[in-house]
Amino acid sequence: MKKVWNFENLSEDEPVTPADPDAEPELDESLRNPKVGLAIDAVRGALTDLVRNHGVTKDDVTVAVGALVDMSVEDPVFTRHHLVSILAQAWDPAGGWDVATQGTPADSEGPVYYPDAPLVDNPGVLPMREDEAGVPLIVSGQVRSLAGEPLAGAELDVWLATASGHYSNTGVRGLPDFVLRGRLLTDDKGRYEYRAIKPVPYDFPVRPKTADYMLLAQGFSRYRPRHIHVKVRHPDLSGEFTTQLYFRGDPYLRYYPATPAQRSLASLLQLDVELHDDPREITDRGLSRPFETSQFDLVLKTKRR
Known part of the structure; x- marks a missing residue:
């Protein structure tokens, strides 16, 4: 099995997130x-x-x-x-990516993917604790081919960090396995919907000192921007598709150590979110606090097109 980072020296009660995730990052010039x-x-x-x-x-x-x-x-x-x-x-291409003809850009898997996450309903809720901290976030959309054909029964494998900036299945104390890790199948029209939380920027507390220096020396932040990891599997795909979804307006996107090509492609992977604070909407969703929604379609190249 692929090695996953082990954070046994960390606790879910010890956040690795910035004090204000929406503020401009403070860099040591x-x-x-x-x-x-x-x-x-x-x-x-x-x-x-x-x-x-x-x-x-x-x-x-x-x-x-x-x-x-x-x-x-x-x-x-x-x-x-x-x-x-x-x-x-x-x-990677330096720019000019056309989603309509080339599909949704791929992105790296990252080092903390863990297989066999629980299968949830569609619409569904990713596994989480009853009192899971963070702003509830509902993401929906369609998985379809370049030709516009819905990919029914596609498996979405989704994982993200907690509001403390930690990933489950990495040994963090107080964090149960498979929290905010789940899989769901698209319906007959390729549609999906899941509820999670809005992720926050986070630091890697076990980053090697050399890597930390390389980030700071280039004027980058040590915090990764908000993001959600997604894999898609379907018989019509040549292999599994992997990407990451970011958040439009996140100040940490400007200080992430990506290449110009990666920045160009990441601009096509950004979620626009809408806040819902009407008490009736909150009640209808079975929630007790305001929530956000976002819509994102995954357009993928299949074996046919």
Whole structure:
């Protein structure tokens, strides 16, 4: 089974989120070092040249990165994920992505995916505690092909962090397994709906010091922006599709260490949310506090189109 980070030294009662997730991130400008960014850009440019002009494939680069990672003594899981992310521009387009002809952009799985999450109803609620903290969020949409055909029975595998910024199934004390991890099947029109919470930016408290320095030296925040992980599986797909959904207006998006290509694609993966604070709507949803809704369609390339 794929290795998942272990946070046994952490507790759900110890948040790793910013004090105000909607405020502009505070950066330590004294740590910024433009030469670090120049060095990374140089490496990225060299790899881009290898991939585009010399027949080197993504798999070749991944093998090379894996060899370096295996020699890492700090944290191979973290380093593998972020090195591959830094180098991703070598095979990602720099812009001009058209969802109508190319589909919803993919994004990385991240290091804390865990398989076999509970299957929930559609519409349904991701597994959570009775008093789960956070703003309730209802996400709905349709999964369809590039030709507009609904993908009925598609399996959505969804996972996200708690309001404390922790993921279940990672050993965090006080956090039961499979909280905010669930799967659901689209209906005969490819539609889905699930309720979770609105995620918050979070830090990785076990990040290697070298990686932490690399972030700060480039003027990035140590907090990841709000996001929801999604996988889609369906017989008409060539393989499982993986992406992440972000939130429009999240200030941390501007300080996330992504390549220009990744930033361009992430702009197509942003949720617009609507607040519902009418008491009748709250009651109709079986909730006790205001909630937010968002709609997002997943347009995927199938074996036929």
